[in-house]
């Protein structure tokens with residue numbers, strides 16, 4: 001059997017993306033092993049999800065550190081001590097300093113509930129709705145020094161409907177997050193991601209159908 005990719009998952013909240021990663025591993029769809037789940041928030045429900053699956057967890061509360069760098073140094077060393085090869089930020093609501101980024105160069109992924117580079121930062125779904133976009137979505141990308149920036153690995157597009165609320169749109173996007181994050185990690189595990197500057201290229205994938213979407217529909 002081939003060696004599995006050792007991953008560390010960073011969380012701050014509900015952990016539904018963590019759950020999806022766990023489920024894909026358990027179904028044999030994702031060739032990875034979660035070595036540790038780290039939360040900066042002691043109350044994150046994600047910790048309960050991890051414990052239920054008997055995963056190693058750790059709380060590293062950022063409020064106990066004098067600087068972002070000190071928090072990042074500790075978190076990065078814990079990940080290294082646990083033989084983590086790829087870091088997956090799954091609803092981890094912290095900016096990363098160069099201390100962290102340099103410890104795992106192009107080995108940190110993040111998921112964001114918007115079609116980046118639109119709507120980086122907090123409340124992305126709410127801002128997309130308020131802006132009046134007709135399509136929204138989610139993005140998995142490598143982390144870099146800016147929030148929700150870095151080479152894009154995979155995106156998923158969903159329609160926005162006139163009667164959407166922040167909740168209905170967020171739920172539609174989240175269902176897609178749960179598909180694209182495990183897939184992005186699996187591409188990495190298979191050694192299929194090549195990075196050229198801003199661009200992440202996935203080797204040997206079939207081309208998707210060349211089909212435009214319109215919302216609302218074109219009726220003539």
Ligand code: GAR
Pocket residue numbers: 012013014015016017018046090091092093111112113121122123124148174177
């Ligand atoms: C997800 O929607 C994720 O995309 C978002 O936080 C949520 C976490 O949900 N992340 C960001 O906004 C990062 N800028 P989860 O804890 O249920 O996975």
